[in-house]
Structures are given as structure tokens and as C-alpha cells.
Amino acid sequence: MLNKTLILYLFPFFASAMSHSDTLYFTLNAQNNICIKARINNSDTLSLMFHTSSTGITVTKESLKEKILLKDKQNTNIQTWGGRADAEFSEHNTLFINKLKWEDITVFVNENSGPNTDGKFGHDLFAKKIVSLDYDKNLMIVAETLPIKLKGYQKMNLTFLNGSMFLDGRLEIGKEIFQDKFMFHSGYGGAILLDPKIAEKYNMKSLKTISTSELKDSYGNVFKIETKLLPKAKIGNKTLKNVPISFAARSSDIPMKVFGNDLLKRFNVIFDFQKNEIYLKPNGLFKLAYNSKKK
Numbered sequence: 001m002l003n004k005t006l007i008l009y010l011f012p013f014f015a016s017a018m019s020h021s022d023t024l025y026f027t028l029n030a031q032n033n034i035c036i037k038a039r040i041n042n043s044d045t046l047s048l049m050f051h052t053s054s055t056g057i058t059v060t061k062e063s064l065k066e067k068i069l070l071k072d073k074q075n076t077n078i079q080t081w082g083g084r085a086d087a088e089f090s091e092h093n094t095l096f097i098n099k100l101k102w103e104d105i106t107v108f109v110n111e112n113s114g115p116n117t118d119g120k121f122g123h124d125l126f127a128k129k130i131v132s133l134d135y136d137k138n139l140m141i142v143a144e145t146l147p148i149k150l151k152g153y154q155k156m157n158l159t160f161l162n163g164s165m166f167l168d169g170r171l172e173i174g175k176e177i178f179q180d181k182f183m184f185h186s187g188y189g190g191a192i193l194l195d196p197k198i199a200e201k202y203n204m205k206s207l208k209t210i211s212t213s214e215l216k217d218s219y220g221n222v223f224k225i226e227t228k229l230l231p232k233a234k235i236g237n238k239t240l241k242n243v244p245i246s247f248a249a250r251s252s253d254i255p256m257k258v259f260g261n262d263l264l265k266r267f268n269v270i271f272d273f274q275k276n277e278i279y280l281k282p283n284g285l286f287k288l289a290y291n292s293k294k295k
Contacts, residue, residue, distance in 0.1 A: 021143035024098050026050070026133075031189035032261035032291065033114035034133070036140065038121070039096040040107065043068040048097075049113060049120035050140065051187040052271075053164040053258075057095060058108040059119035067118060070107055095121070100142065120187060123165065126273055133269040136284050146272060153270065153279040154236040158184070160276065167278060169259060171202075171245070172232040178202045180257055184278075188260030191290055192233060192245040193225075195256045199247045204228065210244065223248040233263070236280060240266070244290050262291050 026036045034050040040059065044067045048057075059068055070090035088109040095102040102125060113119050123131075132141040141147075159166040159181055166181040171192070178198070185193075193215075199205055207228035215223040230245040243263060248256060266286040270279035 021141055022098060022100055024100075024140040024142065026138055026140055028135075028138075028261075028265065029115050029117065031114050032186075032265055033117060033189065034140070034186055034261070035114070035117055036097060040068050040105075041070070041093055046118040047116060049117050049187060050123075051120040052123050053183050053185040053187060054120060055122035055124040055163040056108060057093075057105055057119065057121045057125075058110045058113070060110055060113050060117075063118035064109065070109075073109070095125075097121075114187070114189070122163065123271070123273070124163070126271070128274050131271040131273065133271075134283075135265050135268055147270065150270075150279060153268075153281040154238070156236055156278050156280065158271070158276045158278050167235070167259075170234040171230060172234065173202070173204065173207065173230065176202060182257050182259045184264065185258045186261045186264060188258055189262060189291070190227070190246050190260040191243050191263040192230065193256050193258040193260060194245065194247055196247050198257070204230075204245070204247070207245070213246075215246075215248070235259070235267070238267075238280070238282060 024036055026034050029035050035047045036050055038046050038048045040046065040057070046059075046063065046067060059070075064070065071092055073088045073090045089106055090109075091104075091106045093105045093107050095105050107119075110119065126142060130143045130146055132139075132143070132147060134141070156167050165184045167184055169180065169182040171178040182192075194204075207230065209226055209228050211227045213225045213227065215225050225246045225248060227244050227246040230243045231241065233240045233243045233245075240263065266282060266288070267280040268283045272278065
């Protein structure tokens, strides 16, 4: 029989090992969005993006036509990357993801979401939780405590501003170094996105252009994008080489210093929303070719 001293010694281990957790399966779409099956009220099954730099829940106008019945909708005006936009919202809804349930939820209506998705949900749904993203197994695990095994993970601080989360990053061009806090943005499918003013300040115009494209925000505002090749980007003690870095043709009303999911998916991630910390570990995608195509 175990004596009382031994029981007290082992209790923290058993409490951590046996603490409740929910395992959710996700897929990555063509835009590197984290897509998870969900329902809103009595809807059909939906595909919603997990958006690490957003809060709340949004659905597209298209999904409202056939899949979702929202309660009395109201109108408002909100700030987006491209400026202000009119938006509809509905209060007192219920969200279901696997066995998880959120009640009395406000849902906003957008023009756009990731390819083949019906909307998105933000990190605030997991306030005071521990959320792990395992890209090797396509699993999201929501728990009350940190995993027991953290070997190979690097811990960093998370900063929150206006509903978005940020972590320290570093960009290098020869001897030139740009170090700042970057938005941790799983909803952006590219690798790095910067405001054009930063390109001017750090002489990044000299970098080789590899593509041009357009970017739309959730409410249809369009940005012309030029993508160049950055020699080095660094997150914590990990260096990524020859990373596509994109610049908008005009400045946004919301400053753009973004790490997108074509870069972030290369790390398995643990968000500690209890202490505002993040753990990162390179995974099987770390050396995968980036999505950006040359002209």
C-alpha cells in the first residue's frame, strides 16, 4: 500500500496526466488555414477556420444562404485592414465543435473567409485554456494543463493587442536586422506580410521580386501585394532561410507586421492562455517548400 507521503508526491503527476482534454481534428486548406468541423445553432456541419489573430465568430454571407439560421441580425460599422466596413451581427447563438459547446455567442457576417470555409473563430474561445496544435498529426488539443512532455519546445512570451496576438521575431538581410513583435496570424496564408513603410525603412526594395498578387480582407477590401525573397527570418532560436516576404502596395489602417501560416505551420505550437506564453517546436513541415510561386 502506498504511504501518505508517496501519495502526496505522486498526486501532481496524476492530476496532470488525468486532467480533462478535448481532441479536435483539423485540415489545412490550400491557403494554409486551420479548418475544423463545427455547427452553429441547428446548422449543417460547417468548416470554420481557427484564426489566431481574431476574436469571436464570423460566418460568410454565402454560408447563411444554405447552412445557417442566425437569430435577429443587426447592423454595425467596424474597422478592418482595408478601412471601415458595414457588418451584420447576431446575438445569443450556440457554437458546437466536437464535444465542446459555447452558448450566448455573437456571430458577425463577413464577405470572405478561407477557401472552402464557412467562417472563422478566434482564440478568445479558449481563454484560460492550453491549446496545442500538432501539424504532424493534424490535431488540436484543448486542455486545462500543459502537456507533460515539452522536450524540444522553446517557450516565448505572447503579447495581446486589439484582439491579436504577437510574438518576437527577427528579419535579416545581410548585416541589416529588423526586430519587432509580429502578429501570429494563422488566417493569413502567406509566410510574412509587412507594411510598405517598413520596406522603405529597412531597404527591402532591393530584394528579388518573385510574385505579385492581390489580398482581400474579410470584408472585400483589396490590397495589391508584391512578394520578395528574404534571406533569413528568425523566431526564437530557430532560423528559416529564403522566406517569401510580401508587401502591400499601400499602408493599411492596421499596421501589418505579420507571420502567416505558411511559416507558422512549420512549428508545432502550444498556446498557454493562462500565462500568455507560447511553446514552439519545429515539425515535419519545417523544410517544406513555401507556397509562393515565382512569376
